[in-house]
Amino acid sequence: MAETMRQEGIRGKYFRPSLWKALLTLAPPKELVVIAEMALRKGKSRFRTPQTVHLRPLGGRPITVRPRSSDARVVLDVFVGLFHLPPADLPAPGVVWDLGTNIGLTVAHYATMYPQARVTGLEPDPATADAARQNLAPWGDRCQVITGAAWSSDGDLSFSVDEGEEFGAHVVDEPGGGSTMVVTGMSLSTLLADETVVDYLKVDIEGAEHEIFSHNTEWASKIRCISVEIHPPHTVESITADLEALGFTVERNTKHWASVIGRRPASDSSR
Numbered sequence: 001m002a003e004t005m006r007q008e009g010i011r012g013k014y015f016r017p018s019l020w021k022a023l024l025t026l027a028p029p030k031e032l033v034v035i036a037e038m039a040l041r042k043g044k045s046r047f048r049t050p051q052t053v054h055l056r057p058l059g060g061r062p063i064t065v066r067p068r069s070s071d072a073r074v075v076l077d078v079f080v081g082l083f084h085l086p087p088a089d090l091p092a093p094g095v096v097w098d099l100g101t102n103i104g105l106t107v108a109h110y111a112t113m114y115p116q117a118r119v120t121g122l123e124p125d126p127a128t129a130d131a132a133r134q135n136l137a138p139w140g141d142r143c144q145v146i147t148g149a150a151w152s153s154d155g156d157l158s159f160s161v162d163e164g165e166e167f168g169a170h171v172v173d174e175p176g177g178g179s180t181m182v183v184t185g186m187s188l189s190t191l192l193a194d195e196t197v198v199d200y201l202k203v204d205i206e207g208a209e210h211e212i213f214s215h216n217t218e219w220a221s222k223i224r225c226i227s228v229e230i231h232p233p234h235t236v237e238s239i240t241a242d243l244e245a246l247g248f249t250v251e252r253n254t255k256h257w258a259s260v261i262g263r264r265p266a267s268d269s270s271r
Helices: 002-008 010-014 017-024 029-044 071-081 105-113 126-142 209-214 218-222 236-245
Strands: 051-055 061-065 095-099 118-123 143-147 149-151 155-161 170-172 179-187 200-203 225-229 249-252 259-263
Touching: 029 051, 029 061, 029 071, 051 071, 061 071, 061 105, 061 126, 071 105, 095 105, 105 118, 105 126, 105 143, 118 126, 126 143, 143 179, 149 155, 149 209, 209 236, 225 236, 236 249, 236 259
Parallel strands: 095 118, 095 200, 118 143, 149 179, 200 225
Antiparallel strands: 051 061, 155 170, 155 179, 225 259, 249 259
């Protein structure tokens, strides 16, 4: 998510004329001003306390946006970009997993779009995971957030989170600059142990893609459709090769320059 914004530039990305309609229908006008100012001015925004906004794609339900954080930029990235959505021809999913949940907006959108779905999110940063749980309260027990980082094995990981750039938080080899903490790494085999089939798996894990696709991959046979946002040092070509090795048919995501969609034939996964 963060890499997308760095590559395209937030002003150029969100204020192209073709996207004005999406912006203007996102929230009530006064609240849209709040979102835009917090996103564009970042730490210099006049808003110093959490702000509540009512997002129309979520049925007008309230969402809390934290000050001096990347939350407002995530609002724009999710509901203007719509990169997280499954392919339009995918049957309505009943089981959705979201790796890289951030403050819960993508989970909330899935729960709104698919009223029968059970949606589980994974978020490594405990503070951001708590924010997601607060935002997801209106959907009750259909939505769950697990605090942890997707990895190839279970165990402690070093995780870097910079204030104002929470959407780019990532696993690091060694503690370094910014705010580094220890988080719980969890393999997908552990996370999905109780699932028979996952209809849609969204992966936005800031550079850990190859790690989960190349080790301890027994979980992959359970996935009907997977969407992967790709971050350096990985490439579309390398992640495509990883997914094809796991039995997926892979296509480019037309909504995102660094994202691919993987599908598994229905005969390969069954409830």
